[in-house]
Ligand code: HEC
């Protein structure tokens with residue numbers, strides 16, 4: 001009996017311990033599960049209260065699809081320095097500001113357990129200006145990213161994916177060398193998963209964007225707008241007619257958007273809806289319909305509506321400018337608006353037929369009815385599904401606000417300065433250099449005859465290459481027949497825009 005009691009009580013005690021142990025395990029398990037859920041499910045970008053900081057460094061949601069871990073981003077230019085034209089990402093024309101270790105145009109988000117980074121609107125829509133060769137570049141939001149070479153950047157990424165040094169061992173060693181702070185879990189994930197995954201993504205991107213190898217290099221400040229979209233839609237790129245395979249366009253400025261609502265815009269005027277132009281642009285930054293961060297894009301859209309270009313900062317000869325005004329009103333205003341603030345004009349925001357404007361037609365032809373039909377399926381099922389894209393047959397007459405910052409000119413950026421644009425194409429520079437941000441107030445544009453400076457090579461732009469023609473926008477109507485005095489006066493007046 002005593003034995004039995006002893007036995008029974010010890011079983012009871014054992015049962016209690018067992019339950020406690022089990023409960024303990026369950027608790028630890030739950031805690032780990034909660035930790036892992038919180039750790040891996042968190043989806044939160046770094047936010048900025050100031051709208052300009054948000055534009056430059058805030059998220060549009062592109063990290064979901066394309067983001068790469070922060071430390072991987074940091075390590076690539078170290079491990080693959082030989083694949084860059086100079087030192088670090090700055091040699092690709094990325095702009096770095098004091099107090100920021102990511103370039104303008106790059107956002108950071110905590111996603112799936114990592115700090116991941118990728119691009120936003122500013123890397124194509126923020127540029128720099130230097131007043132003198134030794135001056136610090138001034139960062140100007142909304143102007144074209146005049147120094148950034150997107151083509152070279154894409155090619156850098158694709159070639160990294162192909163490189164035999166892109167292994168977990170090498171990458172982690174290099175991360176340690178540059179002082180990366182990785183928890184044991186991050187390190188294990190990098191070692192066994194992330195780096196292989198990233199390599200696979202880079203290689204698949206290389207496959208998808210193979211057509212880039214067939215295109216002439218874009219150089220800084222330009223991108224092919226619609227061919228990457230065709231690749232995204234799985235068009236058979238190798239079977240497309242040659243004439244639609246080059247669509248390189250200059251980055252435009254994006255100020256005063258409220259006044260542009262309803263105008264036919266994009267270079268070829270293919271969309272009248274501002275909201276759709278913004279959403280379509282977000283695709284260019286790498287968001288996809290399910291991953292777009294609408295709340296944060298909306299903040300950008302709202303701020304952009306009334307954002308203004310900075311006034312021309314160098315001296316203006318007021319008398320000469322006053323002489324230029326009537327010339328502008330007579331020749332240019334009906335297509336480009338009354339001035340830099342008032343955009344009214346009979347033809348503003350309408351498309352000028354290609355036969356009349358006569359500029360390079362590659363960008364126009366690259367946007368086809370087939371792209372148009374596919375685009376209209378984007379965001380299908382959402383209230384903001386695209387419905388305003390149209391195939392057009394020319395280039396749009398656009399307002400000229402902030403014109404001083406928009407060089408090189410025309411949709412393909414083929415004319416380095418405004419003064420050159422007022423010459424017939426035969427007299428415009430046949431080759432020049434892009435990527436310099438040093439300003440040339442005399443001709444209104446950036447210095448374009450210097451091949452290299454401070455170890456950075458500028459891009460030699462050749463107007464005989466397909467897609468780069470500097471023809472068109474010439475003849476009596478476009479002011480190329482004016483006298484030298486009249487042209488100089490017109491340039492002076494356009495500094496007030
Ligand atoms: C990859 C570079 C790139 C990125 C990123 C980018 N854009 Fe653009 N954007 C362009 C180019 C190039 C055009 C001109 C397209 C064309 O007509 O070929 C353009 C055109 C526009 C236009 C129309 C301008 C006009 O008046 O015709 C707006 C508005 C615009 N972008 C806003 C944005 C916003 C907002 C974002 C971020 C959500 C963004 N863009 C991201 C390159 C970019």
Ligand code: HEC
Nearest residue numbers: 331332335352357359395396397406409410411477478479
């Ligand atoms: C019949 C309409 C029309 C007239 C008149 C006209 N333009 Fe244009 N302009 C255009 C079109 C269309 C484009 C875009 C062409 C392209 O990029 O292929 C353009 C482009 C420009 C650009 C380039 C803008 C940029 O951001 O790159 C400038 C600068 C310009 N025009 C100035 C002038 C001046 C100055 C006059 C008067 C002497 C003038 N235009 C007369 C239709 C016109």
